[in-house]
Amino acid sequence: MSQDKSQRGPIERRREISDHVLTEGSASASDLAERFGVSVMTIYRDIDELENEGVLRKFRGGVTAQPSGVFESNVAYRKKSMRPEKEALAAKAATLIDPGMSVMIDDSTTVLELARLLPRIEPLTVVTNFREALNLLAGERGIHLMALGGDYDPLHDSFLGVPCVEAVEALRVDMCFVSTSSVHGDFAFHQEQRIVAVKRAMLKAAGRNVLMIDHSKLDRTALHRLTPLSTFDLILVDDRTPPEVLRSLDESGVHYEVAET
CATH class of the missing domain: 1.10.10.10 (Winged helix-like DNA-binding domain superfamily/Winged helix DNA-binding domain)
Known part of the structure; x- marks a missing residue:
């Protein structure tokens, strides 16, 4: 009963x-x-x-x-949102990676879609703090997988905190792919300090940095400034990005490309 x-x-x-x-x-x-x-x-x-x-x-x-300016959605909710846009961004990002590279990926659900494509490009060295990405790639023989440890955060399903930042700072990779909660003006933002600390360390640890961000996160803001857009060698946006937002990116002088959904 x-x-x-x-x-x-x-x-x-x-x-x-x-x-x-x-x-x-x-x-x-x-x-x-x-x-x-x-x-x-x-x-x-x-x-x-x-x-x-x-x-x-x-x-x-x-x-x-x-989400709001001070609240990031639970990872379970974020995984369901903007899936076609995230898949398009991931397909575009994958074309930037060559076999033999070392790649660092953050704990965003946008970059998780890129993680799904990485076995097609192996051999690769992949570094991440995202538990789901670790589980996804753990069985791939052509992937040298490096886990970034720290304090496990169940809401983000990732490892954060000082130990994670220190682990990132000990590395140097060819490329880093991240997403974030919002872009406003010439800066990227995020709601949580602990996430900001890890993402900043990741960006400093890479030869090239790529921001993958769907149109729903553009021209909005969050509590903490993450980094200037000039930190990124390339910004990938989807084809539903409003023309006025693209004009703003043009005025900022950043290099961006549009992924077709």
Whole structure:
């Protein structure tokens, strides 16, 4: 016999709330209360707990998985968003890599799509702090895989912190591919300091740097300035990028290419 939703414990209910919001993008507290057969006050307590864990973000009257200037979406939500654009960016990025290179990739879901293509280019040395990328490439005989350790962060499914930064600083690679939460003006931004620290170290450790960013992250901002766009040798954007944003990139003098979806 199936268990009545109102009789489920708070841990199970919060997991189901999280799964529902990650799928739908957002939900109101009243809709969640009706869906799970509990009071709105109970739902608000669940929402508070999920926000404290960094899984979801509150807004007036409900909860969302979508990012803000100070909140980066859960990796599970980010993996589902902008998939065609990310795949197009990855295909373009893969043409920049030659067999025998050393490549560093960050923990972004955009660059994860590039990781899926790397076995076609082997032999390669691949360095990453992203657990999913490590699992994806671990069985590839032509990939020399180097894991960047540190404090495991389940919300990003990656390793961060001082140990990770120090591990990056001990290396020098041919190319580094990263994405970030936003680009505004002449700078790239991100919501979280711990992510910024690792990405900055990665960019300093590479001979060439490539930013892969879909149109939804352009002309918006986040809390922490990551780096000037001039840090990147190439910026890859998708073909849904508005013309005015491309003009802004032209005015910034950065080198960019458009990936066709």
